[in-house]
Amino acid sequence: xxxxxxxxxxxxxVAANMAFADCMNAVPVKTISNAFPAYEIMTGVMAGCxxxxxxxxxxxxxxxxxxxxxxxxxxxxxxxxxxxxxPMIDADLLRPLDDLIAAHGANLNxxxxxxxxxxxxxxxxxxxxxHLMYREDILSDLGIAVPTTWDEYIAAxxxxxxxxxxxxxxxxxxxxxWNLAFVFVNHYLGEGGEFFNADWxxxxxxxxxxAVLERMAKLGxxxxxEYLVSDTTFVTxxxxxxxxxxANLWASRxxxxxxxxxxxxxxxxxxxxxxxxxxxxxxxxWWDGWAIAKNISDEEAEAAMKLIVAAMAEDVxxxxxxxxxxxxxxxxxxxxxxxxxxxxxxxxxxxxxNKYIGSMHSALGSGLAAFMTGDKDAATTLADIExxxxxxxxxxxxxx
Amino acid sequence: xxxxxxxxxxxxxxxxxxxFIAAPLLSVLWQSFHVTQPVYEQVEVETCTPGLLGSxxxxxxxTRPLLSDNGKILTETTFVGLQSYRNVIEPEKLRTAIARxxxxxxxxxxxxxxxxxxxxxxxxxxxxxxxxxxxxxxAVNNTLQRIKGPVIFVSLLPFIITPVIGALSIRWLFLGxxxxxxxxxxxxxxxxxxxxxxxxxxxxxxxxxxxxxxxFAFVVFYAGLQTVNNDAVEAAIIDGASRWxxxxxxxxxxxxxxxxxxxxxxxxxxxxVFEEIVGFSASAHVISxxxxxxEFLLQDGTGARAISRxxxxxxxxxxxxxxxxxxxxxxxxxxxxxx
Numbered sequence: 001x002x003x004x005x006x007x008x009x010x011x012x013x014v015a016a017n018m019a020f021a022d023c024m025n026a027v028p029v030k031t032i033s034n035a036f037p038a039y040e041i042m043t044g045v046m047a048g049c050x051x052x053x054x055x056x057x058x059x060x061x062x063x064x065x066x067x068x069x070x071x072x073x074x075x076x077x078x079x080x081x082x083x084x085x086x087p088m089i090d091a092d093l094l095r096p097l098d099d100l101i102a103a104h105g106a107n108l109n110x111x112x113x114x115x116x117x118x119x120x121x122x123x124x125x126x127x128x129x130x131h132l133m134y135r136e137d138i139l140s141d142l143g144i145a146v147p148t149t150w151d152e153y154i155a156a157x158x159x160x161x162x163x164x165x166x167x168x169x170x171x172x173x174x175x176x177x178w179n180l181a182f183v184f185v186n187h188y189l190g191e192g193g194e195f196f197n198a199d200w201x202x203x204x205x206x207x208x209x210x211a212v213l214e215r216m217a218k219l220g221x222x223x224x225x226e227y228l229v230s231d232t233t234f235v236t237x238x239x240x241x242x243x244x245x246x247a248n249l250w251a252s253r254x255x256x257x258x259x260x261x262x263x264x265x266x267x268x269x270x271x272x273x274x275x276x277x278x279x280x281x282x283x284x285x286w287w288d289g290w291a292i293a294k295n296i297s298d299e300e301a302e303a304a305m306k307l308i309v310a311a312m313a314e315d316v317x318x319x320x321x322x323x324x325x326x327x328x329x330x331x332x333x334x335x336x337x338x339x340x341x342x343x344x345x346x347x348x349x350x351x352x353x354n355k356y357i358g359s360m361h362s363a364l365g366s367g368l369a370a371f372m373t374g375d376k377d378a379a380t381t382l383a384d385i386e387x388x389x390x391x392x393x394x395x396x397x398x399x400x
Numbered sequence: 401x402x403x404x405x406x407x408x409x410x411x412x413x414x415x416x417x418x419x420f421i422a423a424p425l426l427s428v429l430w431q432s433f434h435v436t437q438p439v440y441e442q443v444e445v446e447t448c449t450p451g452l453l454g455s456x457x458x459x460x461x462x463t464r465p466l467l468s469d470n471g472k473i474l475t476e477t478t479f480v481g482l483q484s485y486r487n488v489i490e491p492e493k494l495r496t497a498i499a500r501x502x503x504x505x506x507x508x509x510x511x512x513x514x515x516x517x518x519x520x521x522x523x524x525x526x527x528x529x530x531x532x533x534x535x536x537x538x539a540v541n542n543t544l545q546r547i548k549g550p551v552i553f554v555s556l557l558p559f560i561i562t563p564v565i566g567a568l569s570i571r572w573l574f575l576g577x578x579x580x581x582x583x584x585x586x587x588x589x590x591x592x593x594x595x596x597x598x599x600x601x602x603x604x605x606x607x608x609x610x611x612x613x614x615x616f617a618f619v620v621f622y623a624g625l626q627t628v629n630n631d632a633v634e635a636a637i638i639d640g641a642s643r644w645x646x647x648x649x650x651x652x653x654x655x656x657x658x659x660x661x662x663x664x665x666x667x668x669x670x671x672x673v674f675e676e677i678v679g680f681s682a683s684a685h686v687i688s689x690x691x692x693x694x695e696f697l698l699q700d701g702t703g704a705r706a707i708s709r710x711x712x713x714x715x716x717x718x719x720x721x722x723x724x725x726x727x728x729x730x731x732x733x734x735x736x737x738x739x
Contacts, residue, residue: 061699065703083701177683
């Protein structure tokens with residue numbers, strides 16, 4: 001595609017979204033959000049209503065607590081997830097939305113609301129999870145059944161590796177830090193593990209933790225050896241370029257792997273439920289949505305609410321049906337959403353919404369790489385991570 | 401100069417240095433001995449979150465910070481002495497590792513493995529930067545007058561590039577099937593993964609740093625070469641000194657103050673190595689002391705930071721630089737006193 005075409009398509013996409021927006025906005029509103037297609041669509045619609053300034057930033061979570069603590073808040077609204085909602089709610093930086101929903105939110109689904117003690121603090125736009133994406137052609141050529149558990153997945157990957165039809169049988173977001181830790185979190189939950197004892201001391205140094213590490217090491221041998229720098233985007237590209245045959249990937253990328261504009265294997269990738277561990281599906285359910293700042297005028301909050309409603313209008317969702325697992329009205333689950341729905345219909349649990357998991361996730365993020373590179377054995381790794389969690393949680397005042 | 405005039409001239413800059421250097425340093429020092437924590441309470445909270453198939457409501461005990469009257473999170477600060485330093489350097493682990501006589505165990509403690517890399521990085525790149533800089537300076541000094549300008553410009557380019565951008569562009573040349581990796585694979589006829597093991601990443605970081613900083617050494621040496629006394633060089637030629645002897649006994653002694661200046665600057669800069677770790681995504685294999693500080697400062701998933709350990713780690717980095725600078729500084733000081 002020539003640059004001019006890209007520009008043109010981009011302009012058309014914005015224009016298309018603007019055409020849907022049945023809204024006029026007179027009050028200046030500023031938004032900050034994560035940066036991926038679903039948010040580009042919603043902020044695009046908001047821009048069409050006028051007087052909206054949007055900032056899309058992958059690292060928005062590092063800004064929002066400080067930005068919303070200011071009075072007046074530097075942004076009128078922000079995107080929010082299970083995890084980023086914790087510090088915002090703790091510091092009381094979000095405006096309860098019940099009155100605004102009563103006035104403007106008749107078109108929203110009640111199951112979009114995030115309620116804390118009966119007060120609605122945020123409105124989810126879409127859900128996200130991780131599930132299997134596989135090359136239908138390769139699996140059927142080799143006569144491999146679609147795997148449903150991680151053990152079957154590894155067995156299938158070994159067959160694909162032996163057949164040598166792709167560079168590497170699988171890809172996985174195992175980038176050092178948050179991603180690598182997230183893989184452990186999902187697998188540990190899949191094994192039925194509990195991260196904490198009743199007094200919030202850590203409990204990962206056990207058989208389940210060892211089983212997870214063993215599996216992660218096994219997965220490492222089936223991937224591009226540079227997997228410690230591979231994040232979700234990297235895996236998406238591996239899939240799009242036909243370098244891998246299977247991946248357990250974020251549902252938000254299901255559209256991209258089959259997008260003919262980006263993918264050389266479009267139409268060949270099929271979605272299936274997340275893979276099971278010993279106890280349950282080793283994936284977590286996330287919600288993604290919007291929340292409005294507490295420290296802004298009522299007028300601005302009302303304008304922000306109207307924009308949120310406009311961005312989730314039925315015609316917007318219908319026009320962008322395959323770009324996310326929308327929770328708003330108008331969504332018809334298609335082939336791209338199949339994996340996510342099967343995962344949710346299974347027994348996958350939500351990513352925990354508490355402060356301790358933040359500290360645990362960091363400790364895992366800096367402690368796991370040494371195991372993957374072979375510098376530490378599994379037992380030492382888990383013991384060191386528990387120690388790192390304790391010292392971190394103590395410094396943050398979470399443990400005595 | 402009268403005392404008063406002196407004070408008026410120096411005053412503004414002293415004020416700025418106190419405000420922007422001394423005060424923040426003192427505050428970091430203070431924070432490294434204290435811990436500030438929110439005051440938490442346990443409350444039962446009912447939470448409803450959206451799932452794909454409908455809302456999921458749970459009631460559980462949550463740890464929530466107390467808010468003060470003005471709506472801010474209530475915090476309390478306690479003096480913890482050297483606890484944060486202990487948490488960073490983990491002396492007990494170090495002791496057991498040494499008792500076991502296992503270098504691998506020492507390297508599995510984050511601080512010590514960061515210190516190992518930082519020191520090796522600093523000390524290994526120093527002679528390479530000085531040597532490469534001097535070589536380029538000598539080469540440029542001997543090129544034709546006509547093309548000197550363009551040659552100097554091209555030699556300076558790596559230094560002009562923003563460090564992170566430079567590191568990223570080199571990373572892209574090698575990452576996955578990047579151009580250079582693909583080229584090497586074609587040439588050597590084997591599969592190469594530059595980012596799969598520590599030593600290749602470390603090697604790329606050393607090469608990158610030398611590539612990036614050598615132009616600075618070059619500019620300084622080049623300026624120094626313009627001040628070399630031609631009479632001394634000519635006298636050496638008449639005495640039958642070879643090109644190497646002239647360099648060794650006339651030019652390098654003349655440039656010695658510049659070598660010390662560059663050494664000081666390089667030790668300070670290289671000990672704070674950080675961009676390379678980010679640019680080459682090295683953190684899984686090698687980390688530096690600055691990266692360690694950054695890791696403590698980074699918000700976790702729920703927005704909390706480990707400020708005290710970050711401060712302790714920053715102070716330790718400063719102490720490290722001071723120790724390293726001690727050697728060349730003492731030499732300068734002795735020379736100053738001698739003259």
